Amino acid sequence: MGTLNNGSPIDDIGYLSRSEHRIPMLVSLTDRPRSRSELCELNEVSSSTARRTLSEFEDRTWVQKEGYQYVATRLGEAIATGMEDLIDLFETERKLRDIWHWLPDEVIEVPTETWSELTVTLPEPDSPYRPVNRFKSLLQQTNEVRYLRPEVALMEPCFDALLSLIDAGVDMTLIDRPSCHSYFITTYPERSLEMEKRDNFTVLEHDKLPQCGIGLLETRVTISCYEQDSGSVQALIDTDVPAIREWAESTYASFEIDARPVTPEAYME
Template sequence: MERGTIPHGSDDGSVGDVAYLARSPHRIPTLVLLTERPRSRSELCELVNVSSSTIRRTMGEFEDRLWVRKDGYKYVATRLGEAVAEGVDELLDRLGTERKLRDVWHWLPDEVTALPVESWSELTVTVAGPDCPYQPVNRFESLLGATDTLRCIRPEVALMEPCFDLLCRLVDDGLDVTIIDRLNCHTYFYSTYPERSTELLERENFSVLEHDELPPYGTTLLDDRVAISCYERESGTVQALIDTAHPAVREWAREVYERHSADARPFEPAPLPG
């Protein structure tokens, strides 16, 4: 078959091209590499870890589709190849985000699920797994270290307790914190960490409010981002943390915070025994 003669009207059409790219794990990375700069066959073999015969065959198939052309002893992506690589790369990025979102989708507020699909790339999704159950907490800790203000609604014990030492240090350094949660969560910290909790409650930059009717997810407003924490309903364990700087999410989170803070009550701890 002559170069550039892949039939346009073939039965599988564009779906066939997608299937062709996806069938072997080296094809998409190879095409993306060629959009960066011209590369030799030996360089491509090393970068994508396949044999010379595989790359030779792949380059022939790419040339048939007019995605690449030969430039001396190197290959370079054509404008068609660049368009394909860009589109596939965007699709993979979107699917990567979707794979993380699908397991926590039912926990998310409607305002977040209603975001334009194009905005999904702005969501950082951190999911707990069997081998890394504390990844959402670790992500939350990294966000704490990059803000001067913290406004939390239902942060839950499972999210805050691992960060408690860090939070105390940050409050000492001037972090301005307001936490709105259920009474039992505040009582847990006050009874488990009585000295440090008492010290925190005496600080002007640390406020604790209680509220009886909170959403099933946590919402945290930071200087530049919003974090949404998803909990397993029975155990209260943190299943995922989703954070973003998307303006629509920030506006929604601000409204949620103002609505709940308006009718929240100051936490008044009961005297500790002894």
């Protein structure tokens, strides 16, 4: 015990992180007592590796033996929870680092402890539309849609879902750029005209919108990050963090004041 205490906290963090099985094994012992054979199967390690790891955990007072089973102590539970939180933080940070330059200052400045409450969806080589699909799934769970800067790349794949919401009586207001509105009017003239006739659907235009799209759904705020030249969706962030909701509501309202109503006929002349 004394030898172990001669090291630093960094040494313990290094010990846990040097082998992929150590943190999962400690976490699994916070659920309930488990035998060594069960731990071997859960963590896909040999009996000798499990025996050595459990002995090292016991030396640190992270686990204790109860009969033929092992269970985490309160110290072990605290370490397991802390390491899980740290891993969650790094997982979110790894997603945020590539889109950091797109994010508004108000989002960057939220407390880091709320980062785990941000769902960050990025494209992947075999699934380039993951952000759009995430947005589409959120649309299926809302009874309200207000969107500031709904770019074509985000909204066109969701067109049918948006129409279904409008048909269901969901209130929807979009504040977009003239070029975006023009695209939908000229590409889908009949459906656009039909949508414009609905009392629960409003389109407003604004010439100077923020870099990111901001969506206000019933229970979630979405932030869509667009590639500047192509307008493709590089990431979608959604969250229910109150501070971000407050910022999104305020930002939306500030642009809504200066936005102007438009009619499809103006683009079809």
